[in-house]
Amino acid sequence: MSSLTITGVTKSFGSTRAVDDVTLHVPHGSFTTVLGPSGCGKTTLLRLIAGFLVPEAGTIAFGSTVVAGDGVRSMPPQTRRVGYVPQEGALFPHLDVAANIAFGLPREARGAQEGRDRVAEMLDLVELPADFRHRRPDELSGGQQQRVALARSLAPQPAVVLLDEPFSSLDASLRGSTSRAVRRALEATNTTALLVTHDQNEALSLADQVAVMRAGRLVQSAPPSEVYLSPTDPQVAEFVGRAVVLPGTATDARATCALGEVVLTEPTTGPVALMIRPEQVYVDLAHEEGVRGTVEEVSYYGHDCAVQVSLDDGTSVLARMAGVRHPVAGDTVHLRVTGLVRAYHPAGSP
Amino acid sequence: MLVAGAAVALLALVPLVYVATYVVIIGPADLWQLLARPRIAELLRNTVTLAIACMAATAALGVSLGLLVERTDLPGRRLWHGLLVAPLAVPAFVNGYAWVSLDRSVHGFTGAFTVVTLSYYPLVYLPVVAMLRRLDPALEESAWSLGHSRARTFRTVVLPQLRPALLGGALLVGLHLLAEFGALSLLRFPTFTTAIYDQYGSTFNGAAATAMAVVLVLLCLVLLLAELRLRGDRRYARLGRGAARGAVPLALGRWRWPLVGVVGAVVVLALGIPAFSLLRWLVVGTSTEFPVAELAEALVATIALALAGAVATTLAAIPVVWLAVRHRGWASTVIERSTYVANALPGIVVGLALVVASLRLVPAIYQTAALLVAAYVILFLPRAVVTVRAGLEQAPTVLDDVAHSLGTGPLATARRVTLPLIAPSLGAGAALVFLAISTELTATLMLSPIGTHTLATEFWSASSELRYGAAAPYALLLVLVSIPATVLLMRSDSPATTTERVPV
Numbered sequence: 001m002s003s004l005t006i007t008g009v010t011k012s013f014g015s016t017r018a019v020d021d022v023t024l025h026v027p028h029g030s031f032t033t034v035l036g037p038s039g040c041g042k043t044t045l046l047r048l049i050a051g052f053l054v055p056e057a058g059t060i061a062f063g064s065t066v067v068a069g070d071g072v073r074s075m076p077p078q079t080r081r082v083g084y085v086p087q088e089g090a091l092f093p094h095l096d097v098a099a100n101i102a103f104g105l106p107r108e109a110r111g112a113q114e115g116r117d118r119v120a121e122m123l124d125l126v127e128l129p130a131d132f133r134h135r136r137p138d139e140l141s142g143g144q145q146q147r148v149a150l151a152r153s154l155a156p157q158p159a160v161v162l163l164d165e166p167f168s169s170l171d172a173s174l175r176g177s178t179s180r181a182v183r184r185a186l187e188a189t190n191t192t193a194l195l196v197t198h199d200q201n202e203a204l205s206l207a208d209q210v211a212v213m214r215a216g217r218l219v220q221s222a223p224p225s226e227v228y229l230s231p232t233d234p235q236v237a238e239f240v241g242r243a244v245v246l247p248g249t250a251t252d253a254r255a256t257c258a259l260g261e262v263v264l265t266e267p268t269t270g271p272v273a274l275m276i277r278p279e280q281v282y283v284d285l286a287h288e289e290g291v292r293g294t295v296e297e298v299s300y301y302g303h304d305c306a307v308q309v310s311l312d313d314g315t316s317v318l319a320r321m322a323g324v325r326h327p328v329a330g331d332t333v334h335l336r337v338t339g340l341v342r343a344y345h346p347a348g349s350p
Numbered sequence: 351m352l353v354a355g356a357a358v359a360l361l362a363l364v365p366l367v368y369v370a371t372y373v374v375i376i377g378p379a380d381l382w383q384l385l386a387r388p389r390i391a392e393l394l395r396n397t398v399t400l401a402i403a404c405m406a407a408t409a410a411l412g413v414s415l416g417l418l419v420e421r422t423d424l425p426g427r428r429l430w431h432g433l434l435v436a437p438l439a440v441p442a443f444v445n446g447y448a449w450v451s452l453d454r455s456v457h458g459f460t461g462a463f464t465v466v467t468l469s470y471y472p473l474v475y476l477p478v479v480a481m482l483r484r485l486d487p488a489l490e491e492s493a494w495s496l497g498h499s500r501a502r503t504f505r506t507v508v509l510p511q512l513r514p515a516l517l518g519g520a521l522l523v524g525l526h527l528l529a530e531f532g533a534l535s536l537l538r539f540p541t542f543t544t545a546i547y548d549q550y551g552s553t554f555n556g557a558a559a560t561a562m563a564v565v566l567v568l569l570c571l572v573l574l575l576a577e578l579r580l581r582g583d584r585r586y587a588r589l590g591r592g593a594a595r596g597a598v599p600l601a602l603g604r605w606r607w608p609l610v611g612v613v614g615a616v617v618v619l620a621l622g623i624p625a626f627s628l629l630r631w632l633v634v635g636t637s638t639e640f641p642v643a644e645l646a647e648a649l650v651a652t653i654a655l656a657l658a659g660a661v662a663t664t665l666a667a668i669p670v671v672w673l674a675v676r677h678r679g680w681a682s683t684v685i686e687r688s689t690y691v692a693n694a695l696p697g698i699v700v701g702l703a704l705v706v707a708s709l710r711l712v713p714a715i716y717q718t719a720a721l722l723v724a725a726y727v728i729l730f731l732p733r734a735v736v737t738v739r740a741g742l743e744q745a746p747t748v749l750d751d752v753a754h755s756l757g758t759g760p761l762a763t764a765r766r767v768t769l770p771l772i773a774p775s776l777g778a779g780a781a782l783v784f785l786a787i788s789t790e791l792t793a794t795l796m797l798s799p800i801g802t803h804t805l806a807t808e809f810w811s812a813s814s815e816l817r818y819g820a821a822a823p824y825a826l827l828l829v830l831v832s833i834p835a836t837v838l839l840m841r842s843d844s845p846a847t848t849t850e851r852v853p854v
Contacts, residue, residue: 050751050755051754051755052751052754076754076759077751077754077755078754078755078756078757078758078759079757080755081757082755083755083756084751084752084755084756086748086751086752090746090748090749090751090752092749092752092753092767092771093744093771094770094771103753103756103758103766104755104756104757104758149752152752152756153755153756156756156757158755162755
């Protein structure tokens, strides 16, 4: 295993710049998710790293080995030692589970005890029973296919594992268990991994580092909590989780907005856009403390609920509260903001 | 691959280029002089009348039988289905022989109409049945729930959805008919195809034959374009996912047994008569003999030619399909489409084109097996392309990506991933072509090297000399080699498989 370093990588299709000057470092043995809406260039980035595409500019290095880049002949995918897990697994339909997992092993190992041991080890790693080795891909569920695809990619001990939206075709319950199993397997093997997804929950819950892409550019890469709590601009804030963005005026460490006075993460002055997470908006049902509003709509999820409130001045605000006791549409409530709030100057930088 | 694909496309276009070049060289005035003759008018009238009458009759027969077997409580539906498809295993020229050898009065329009309709109605019946099986009963249930009667639902919901299968099948019958030589020649009903052969065979009148070929190709192109247009408009019957349920069969009540009688009569005419006639000649024919050595020789020659043709056609299909599936672009589209032109080319035109082209350009290959194999490639390429394409589409490029990422180079990926995945479709494509070549008559008659006797040519020389008994063993062998293809067609639920059949 080795680290992955991408520096200034650019790739265009016709006049469209799919990946635009992207720089990203994935430390050895860590897990990074690349998060972005569809068409943002994240899959193209993955294919550039795998070697299926050649960058026009920039370099890609596994550890100290440059595999593609300025002045270096691009290494073909088969010599890069990448593990690639595409959507829906793409298991070889004509081979059973064992043959799929052993596919990338050296020819002499495939038929030998060494290969069989490696297959058993990999099945164990992805938490599948040993007797699955003789099953055919069409006898596996979607989640099991993904686990076999991961086992297949890990068997030849790749430098880096690349996962392309591997859980997008699974239903909600399978997605959680499969992604956790994948995470455990990657951790157990201390594998450097990069997963691309458009699912923010998946991106935040799995990774050590989240890289947010927008229109071909990498706009932020940081630990999940930092991306969530301190997004680089309001657009990232609205893409990573729900956000209430209100105009306000800052004076040092405080600012005023439709929700009253809030405390800022960093002092600043002048007109600002304030990013408040819905769970920071406290809905007071009992007291008349805070800014008054009327509940427009309540979406109840059991563990919590989302409450859309129209303030008296007409501003619409989303609040999230525990599901044990909640208002109903038409109730009058009072809102106030808890915790620190991130402020952005109109240009986008705080 | 591009070069190989372009070469295959060029070969496929030889007959069309030949016909077009002829038109250009001879000029419109001379062409008109050749065509503006009472004989040509008669041929045109015969060909068009027979085509329209047969298309209408096969459509009516195919849909009625399809509905009876699929949507009613007709007793023994499975058995009837098998028996109604079985006539496909009897080549039309063998069927023609069976009728004419039984009763010499079967000839002319009535004879041709009867025999050809009975031979070709399965081409409508099969896609109609396949479509009826695919129709989502939820659509009909929705119509009933909206207050439509069963009859009105059939008219407004079922029939419109059957239209593509019905028209597609009927147009295919038309294409087959325009290409039909053997049956119509035996039944003494002259059409363009039989007249071209006569001109070529008796007087070697290339100009007159080619002038008629021009008209024939134009007629075929009209039908092919209609069929292509129709196929482009075709919509999938089922939009949603989930398992389709069977439709509730209509109770026939007191009509049950009379209708069994009707279906039985069709089976007797389409299957019983040829079987009876063939068996009769085998048993009692005065000229019947079993020249084992000659039969074996013809069988071996047929198998060798069919094998060579199947291998060559399948190999030729690979670059075409590879480009069409893996490297989409205008060049790939042009190459793939040019192979489909053969769908409109009767064996007689391909034969004529290759005779003239080889004599003019490469005389050395005239009268060689290589030229005959080239004709088979042109004629049956569409069949191989469709089958191989279906296979390659089952091998998505993401599997190559995965194999590369696991350290496998391009050649090893082809060997370990792509080939094993497309092998079944290569095999199926080759098998379909093999079986089609085994019963091909027209091009084989025109192009087979002197001294090469196949089942079809031996059958033809005996039956056209009225030695019906001598023809019988060959006819039997021809039917036997047709059975596997018919079973394949019966098994496939896909209307596409049947509509890809090309004229022979």
